[in-house]
Amino acid sequence: MGDQGRVLDAVIGSVARHEEEETLPVAAVARRLGVAPATLRTWDRRYGIGPRAHTTGRHRRYTHDDIARLELMQQALLRGATPAEAASYALRVTTPPEPPEDVGPRAGGASLLREFSTRSAIVLGLSRAAMAMDTVAIQQLIADSVDALGVVAVWDDVLRPVLAALASRWEQTGECVEVEHLVRECTLAAMIGATPTVTAPRNPRPVLLCCAPDEQHSLPLHVLRAALAREGISTQMLGAALPASALAAAVRRTGPAAVAVWAQLPEYAHAELFAEVPRTRQRVRLFACGPGWFTTDLPARVNRLEDLTGAVRRIESLVGAG
Template identity: 90%
Template sequence: MGDHGRVLDAVIGSTAQQEEETLPVAAVARRLGVAPATLRTWDRRYGIGPRAHTTGRHRRYTHADIGRLELMQQALLRGATPAEAASYALRATAPPDPPEVVAPREGGTSLLREFSTRSASVLGLSRAAMAMDTVATQQLIADSIDALGVVAVWNDVLRPVLAALASRWEQSGECVEVEHLVHECTLAAVIGATPMVTAPRNPRPVLLCCAPDEQHSLPLYVLRAALAREGIGTQMLGAALPASALAAAVRRTGPAAVAVWAQLPGLARASLFDEVPRTRQRVRLFACGPGWFTTDLPDRVDRLEDLADAVGRIESLVGAG
């Protein structure tokens, strides 16, 4: 056997040995610093789990499986939702597909029109913001909300623009003033799109606040606007609410639910929920935002994947009173 044959055999043997080395759920969870239940949820909801080596009910993760999970975790820490992060990880590790021609499905024209509207909104907002045109920026955001809805505008228009500005700042230190302008115009437009709920569907309010030391409250205003448009009454407590203040608010208002936003993982501490007092009537507890995605939460706390999930879950649980 020549040298090339021995090298090939060595590579094949090394690859086979690597494929045979698998890890159970608990070991992978420790390696990634997440709860085993989180891995099972990612597998069940997003299909990002072990692709083989499953014996009975015990899941075994290969090196390739763990690599996908690490990619997903990196995307989560950069602010992606679990669905976006899983899609990114699966695309990044998938073999290339041959090109195919897809026939337009029913309703394709309206979907294309909606996509074009979102793309035009991103482009128009970017131009207005870079020109430091406050009136045009706020008007574009308000018009987009009227056309697409507040959550869709946040996900598909505002987040891409804000992420691009943040990236520009990280690379060159420029455009901080533009990012601040977009933030303030967004806040004004979202507040303007929030109706006054005088007869809420929920007799007890939903408290909305940020985790202690968390200053990223803008998504919380988007959530309040979306809930208000569904007739859900809320009480906004804003950014960086101390745990003692949250406990006091729960005692004073007897809410139906409490939703705590955390953008950054370092500020998402599960012990916060232990300080929420138990009342005679059940209080639903929700952890919202990317900061909670890798946090092991108490059993009585529900993790909300993104703002659309938050609106749907909160409405379904408290909207019927």
């Protein structure tokens, strides 16, 4: 148990440092929240919801209180508040009371903070199960978390921190490759299991989901598929590293309502891909999903979706009316 315990402590410590670090730079906070760094800078500049300690000429460094306010703002946005309303709410709440029904999170701010604490406990539990290579425990933890929090929240707040800690451990020491692979496979199985069969879809034509050519990071795409299915949106999963010619052929065969292309890494995010999507008699909406597209100049007809929560809402709003 000596070596295993040492590695477990290192992995859990990596996750814990992610939660306990005094301040974080804008890029790290953006990854944590699933938004672009430019979005955080815009929120700070327009609405004053940024790091309280930030001064002119110095880099932004976010404390836990700063991040908590941003998370409250995100929850308010999900309730349909405008950015200005959401920022005003988040800045107004210090020890959060129950928010007004027309603005703010589904539950009160205090409940939201308790939920964050619960998620941290789930992360540590999953880390321990992973290091023990306990497949049953890993799958049960993920399944229970999905039932409690939803697929996107579990991916963002539970699975990504654990996978990031394992990947960091592998890069530093060469250890835990097998553990990371196991967690990924369990995650894939859990997301497939959390994807209901949509027998009466809200969209008469499906949404095609694929990764950009050469992009192998397809797990977020399975999370997106599960979340859309739970909203009654039918999809067709084409998976990782789909060649542009194959995507064009799929569009001709299926006449989809939309095409969502995931890129995790910027080297695979080529805007030319969308030019190869054929025009059809009925409009096909195009979505560039994932952090790989953050710095890519996209054609006007392509919707940029910066995070999974926004992707679900945007795709549902545009194709779910059918």
